[in-house]
Amino acid sequence: MNAIELVVLAAIWGASFLFMRMGSAEFGPVPLIALRVGIAALVLLPVITAASSRQHLRSHWKPLLIVGLTNSALPFCLFAYSTLYVNAGLDSILNATTPLWGALVAFVWLKVSLTRDQVLGMVLGLAGVLILVWNQLGAGQGTQTLAVLAVLVATLSYGFAGHYSRRNLVGLAPPLTAWASQFFSALVLLPGALYWWPQHAVSTTAWWAVIALGVMCTGLAYVLYFRLIAHAGASYAMSVTFLIPVFGVAWGALFLHEAIGMQTVTGCLVILLGTALATGKLQLIQRLRAV
Structure with a gap:
């Protein structure tokens, strides 16, 4: 059952x-994402019905605001x-570099030493990015x-937000973090969304796209993600990173x-290999040395 849920989450x-x-293209990046996080906050609203959740929200609003900015508002925008200029598949592949940045942030900010496999993983991740965009660089686009x-x-x-959350939101229920990040993102993006709101009529297709983003790809996806964490563990849930590019x-x-x-x-493939090495899912150098 966990495997099915993991595949469904990757597909979403x-x-x-x-x-x-x-x-x-029709909404513009900021209005689109403001709607996405606003809808998601409404979907996740039952999370704060408990008095304990509201208490935690009041006592942790500052770090929750920072997580909302760095894990939703900024990266989503x-x-x-980027989707105005590159295709969806390329974006989904580049999204897989998140663990590589997470390892680099841990090294620079938290002074966590890197293994040789992790360094190799970062180099391979960068090589994979260069392979993907080489034609654009060569054509001067x-x-x-x-x-x-x-x-x-x-x-x-994303990489920064993950480490910041682990340091500053210890003991906080993940569903509350999910709701608060969407809520604060919506507040921050509201002025920009009003300023850049499209002056032309938006098509029904674009409206359905933003509703799907908010309800399915953000609100329901978070519920499924935290369900996976509860039933199969965080490491298993985060392995969704390797499946997202396939569906994207x-x-x-x-x-x-x-x-x-x-x-x-x-x-x-090169990026995913680099990600596997950087996250410890694969240990290449250690195995070669043991042979």
């Missing part, structure tokens, strides 16, 4: 890149911006290069007719 989060690409950099900043933000590329190809070339497949 993989679809988020599809929906962002469908909605970002950067991903939405500045907007696409900037979009890729935006995604890498977004995944760096598949949904993009199926619904947006995005091409899947050898360059995409190669870059994806």
Whole structure:
């Protein structure tokens, strides 16, 4: 049952890149994400019905605000911006670099030593990114290069948020963290959403995309994610990172007719190999030395 839930979660989060690409052009990145997190906060609203949850919210609002900014508002907007210029499949693959940045943040900020496997993983992750974007760099396509950099900043933000949460939100119920991050993100993004609200009529397709983002890809996905953590453990739940690119590329190809070339497949495999090494899922150098 856990395996089925893991695949379903990967399929849902993989679809988020599809929906962002469908909605970002019409809404604009900031209004789209403001709606996404606002809808998600409404879906998760039952989380704060308990008095204990409201008490924790009052006592931890500052770190929850920071997590909301770095784990939702900023990275979601950067991903939405990137989908204006690069395809959904590429975004979903680059999302897999999050654990690489997490390891780097731990090294720089928390002074956690890196193993040789982790260093190799980071190098391979960077090589995978270069493989994916080599054509854009060679052709001098500045907007696409900037979009890729935006995604890498977004995944760096995810990496920071993960470590910050572990240091400052110890003992706080994960569902409350999920709701608070969406709620504070919505508050922060509201002024920008009103300022950049589209002056033209938004299509029904774009509206359905943003509703799917908020309800399914954020609200319900968080519920499923925390259910997996409770039943199978955090390490198992986080392995969803390796499955998301598969679905992100598949949904993009199926619904947006995005091409899947050898360059995409190669870059994806190299990034996933680097991620496996950086997160300790694979120990290559140690095994070679033991032979």
